[in-house]
Amino acid sequence: MLGILKAVLEELIQLSGILPVFAMSGDRKEFLDKWENDWESEVGIIRLDVARDFQLPPELFSTEWYKDVKPKNSRASVGWRNDGEIETLSGQFGKKTGAPKFYNKHKQSMKENVVIPALPGTFRFEQVLRWKQLNTNHIHALDQINENSVQIAMHKFWIKSRMGEPVIPTNGWLDYFLECDAPVDLQCQAIAHFKAKEAGNLNMTC
Numbered sequence: 276m277l278g279i280l281k282a283v284l285e286e287l288i289q290l291s292g293i294l295p296v297f298a299m300s301g302d303r304k305e306f307l308d309k310w311e312n313d314w315e316s317e318v319g320i321i322r323l324d325v326a327r328d329f330q331l332p333p334e335l336f337s338t339e340w341y342k343d344v345k346p347k348n349s350r351a352s353v354g355w356r357n358d359g360e361i362e363t364l365s366g367q368f369g370k371k372t373g374a375p376k377f378y379n380k381h382k383q384s385m386k387e388n389v390v391i392p393a394l395p396g397t398f399r400f401e402q403v404l405r406w407k408q409l410n411t412n413h414i415h416a417l418d419q420i421n422e423n424s425v426q427i428a429m430h431k432f433w434i435k436s437r438m439g440e441p442v443i444p445t446n447g448w449l450d451y452f453l454e455c456d457a458p459v460d461l462q463c464q465a466i467a468h469f470k471a472k473e474a475g476n477l478n479m480t481c
Contacts, residue, residue: 277315280417284318315418320409322373323420325429326401328380333396338364338379340442346375347435357382366436373403375436402432 288295297314311317338354338361345352349366356362363378380399384392393399404412412428414420433439 277417281310281314313418316416318417320414320416320420321406323404323409323414324401325404325425325432326399327429327433328393329398329400330394331396331398336396336398338362338377338398341377341438344437344440344442346437348372349374364438371405371407373405373408375432375438376401377436377438400429400433400436400438402429402436404428404432408432 284295295317297311297317341352341364342354342361343352344364346366349368351367353365353367354361354363355365362382363376365374365376368374377398377400380393380397381395383399404414408428409415412424412431414424414428
């Protein structure tokens with residue numbers, strides 16, 4: 276990955292004529308083919324897009340269930356429809372705050388004529404991290420982007436998106452669980468949870 280990023284940066288440097296400090300000689304007059312060993316720490320980050328795909332059975336899952344879910348600190352929940360069906364969900368934030376998105380990746384890839392489209396039932400959670408969000412997650416430079424830092428940030432913003440919270444199927448949660456093929460004990464737990472949610476008491480058990 277770093278090799279690809281370095282190639283892209285080299286191309287940008289050649290096109291712009293601007294030389295970063297980590298790619299210049301000591302007298303700052305010559306472009307070096309061999310960059311400093313810690314050049315990654317000199318590349319600042321102002322935006323980072325992270326995403327995670329989910330494979331969900333389309334006959335049992337609907338984004339409609341989340342139309343009233345408002346992400347934390349969002350002014351409102353936002354849904355984009357196509358042919359009457361919600362395909363993308365997000366929140367309303369200020370211009371300087373990256374917003375979470377949850378959308379039908381299969382339909383999006385088909386619409387964009389992707390050579391190998393996502394499989395049916397593929398949904399994607401996507402979060403844009405802008406400067407303030409990167410700063411609070413201690414991601415300031417390229418060398419601080421790794422599997423651990425990205426996973427921690429994604430988990431934090433997944434919780435803030437509230438997309439992981441239980442929702443009630445629009446066609447009636449009781450019929451939905453009674454007709455599904457889930458094990459009886461799982462159906463019982465799910466029904467108890469939704470009954471507790473309706474009653475405002477999440478301590479109920481089955």
